[in-house]
Amino acid sequence: MSDRFFYDADREKKNAARAKALQALLIEKGVITSKTVDTVLGYFETKMGPFNGAKAVAKAWVDPAYRERLVADTPAAIAELDFPEGMAGAEGEHMKAVANGDGVHNLIICTLCSCYPWPVLGLPPYWYKDPTFRSRAAREPRAVLKEFGLDVPADVEIKVWDSSAQIRWFVVPERPEGTEGMSEEQLAALVTPESMMGVAVAKAA
Amino acid sequence: MKLQHTLGGLEGLGPVWTETRVFVEEWEKGIFGIHTAMMALSPQLPLPETSSVFKTVWTWADLRKGAESMNPFDYFKYRYYEKWLGGISGYFVANGYITADELEAKTAEYLTDPDKPLPEGGAPEIDARIVQYLVDGDSPKRDVDPKPAFAVGDTVLIKNVPTVEHTRLPGFLRNKTGVVTEVYPGAYVYLTDTGADGIGDAIEKAMPVYCVKFDPADLWPGNAESNFSLYADLYAAYVAEPVPAAAAA
Incomplete structure (x- = not known):
């Protein structure tokens, strides 16, 4: 499915850095906590699945x-x-x-x-x-x-x-x-x- | 009308992707967690106030609107959580929580040093509210007499409503007729007002929802497989009385 488009060679590296940067800023600004993402993921590992x-x-x-x-x-x-x-x-x-x-x-x-x-x-x-x-x-x-x-x-x-x-x-x-x-x-x-x-x-x- | 509103039945797309994983890259887990937190902290929900500075509304409708407003080529180009990453980052910038420059600078830091730890901090009550949201949910059902206009077995015509930004009416059903197979008990609102499209979050817009059965041979004449039926759940705003044959002629 990916041969139709041109993708940056660093596509996933950049996505990963951007996602982590967003998470870091949201923690710094007081939107979410440093445990928020793990709390959500843990919920889907144990309660909803x-x-x-x-x-x-x-x-x-x-x-x-x-x-x-x-x-x-x-x-x-x-x-x-x-x-x-x-x-x-x-x-x-x-x-x-x-x-x-x-x-x-x-x-x-x-x-x-x-x-x-x-x-x-x-x-x-x-x-x-x-x-x-x-x-x-x-x-x-x-x-x-x-x-x-x-x-x-x-x-x-x-x-x-x-x-x-x-x-x-x-x-x-x-x-x-x-x-x-x-x-x-x-x-x-x-x-x-x-x-x-x-x-x-x-x-x- | 946007391509994203009428995906059903498109031809020439090639094989499906049978990937059974939920996340195919580690970073996708982070953006999913952020989106779920935003929904849970969104201020219209009847949940305890927290010290989170998140004070603007974010629901599934906002995420969907973002994806529906994309250039269709980009919609097909970018993987599911890439669309989320773009839409959610843009939202935090547009609403003044962060600046585009801050995001670029921080992204550059993590590009250079991907293992640099995340900052620590935040009040536990924020995460408690997020769990509470997952437990309680956010039902669109309202305690209003729904007064359904149609009953099981009725043939109905699907309207071609003037959708602009967002809709819950799949485009391939517009102007088609189907048969009501279920009138769901109660009345239902939607997460956001879709304007002339017809659904919304105000109590006045609580309405019945019907399950409607369609014959694929009517949806795609001469070009659908046989021995199958398609059912869709449709808000009453999208459902009308069929035009009598004489008037249609």
């Missing part, structure tokens, strides 16, 4: 009634689980889950920016933020998914959800075959952010 979404999906896999509740009233179903506070916090005020299966595959996109359900998925990976993905997934999702290595059969309907207002969407992928007898914890380890956004499916290790 795909580890939460994976737990909810694993629970839905072992408990069909929970799966129904997760889709019907996502915030209430999330609140049932033992999560940190803030599961209806920033970028999770209005979350909604859609479930794969019964001939349907769901794909979440944001054609205007990069809206993403922070409490259950953390921060968006680069593929989700890429303008090429955001453009093409709206018109040719099968071709796009193929580039991610996912073949969605022609007889499976793809539902593409464009996150253009308050809802932050995520996908409950299907439980992979060959996982009978696995614990919820083992199952959660199979759930990737990509499978909860619909560019991948969950696989048995």
Whole structure:
């Protein structure tokens, strides 16, 4: 994607120096503190992240009634689980889950920016933020998914959800075959952010 | 109309980037942290006052407006967090928190000595407020009777509103018809007033939001894949009664 434009040879060095300079000035001026950036990043390592979404999906896999509740009233179903506070916090005020299966595959996109359900998925990976993905997934999702290595059969309907207002969407992928007898914890380890956004499916290790 | 408002469906872009990392350069973490802090310290939020000197409004809308106002070639040229770095640095200069000269001088220092430590300091209450923002969020839902004009199953026409600076209406849906699949309970505001575009933060602009289903064959006739549907969440300001067939003829 980078061969169309000329970039400065020092591009990343300069970006890094500029970002650090901005942070330093904001600390000096009293806008933020020297711990602010680490506080924010630490929050996404421990409180808000795909580890939460994976737990909810694993629970839905072992408990069909929970799966129904997760889709019907996502915030209430999330609140049932033992999560940190803030599961209806920033970028999770209005979350909604859609479930794969019964001939349907769901794909979440944001054609205007990069809206993403922070409490259950953390921060968006680069593929989700890429303008090429955001453009093409709206018109040719099968071709796009193929580039991610996912073949969605022609007889499976793809539902593409464009996150253009308050809802932050995520996908409950299907439980992979060959996982009978696995614990919820083992199952959660199979759930990737990509499978909860619909560019991948969950696989048995 | 800006290209950035109508990305959906563009052709000729080549393969997607399947990068699964959130940050591809270490410095990107810093600008993300700064942006989140700005949102949390923004004075319109009902959070405890702190000693931070940040006293101007900063929301997602400000970040989005910056990206939407870029030259489209630059929009595609620069990586996600490069756009943030440009927009956020510009904001701090434009609002007088720092000067362009200070930023250049400090950047030169870190170019010469990238490992030079950051300064120390700042009151813990500032970071406490930032965590509180992450926990509380900033819901756009307002306690107002939404009086939705449309119900599930209604066919609706998407308006071609006069967007200038910013919008939450994807451009490829303008003048298209779709079917309402959900009327979200309650009424919703948006982070900032978009003028004639129609949405905003004032309580008078709290309105229903609909989930509308579109047939890709209507959006891109003869040029969309089959057996898929596109759903978009749309503020009521963007949704209208379809023109009767007789009037349209």
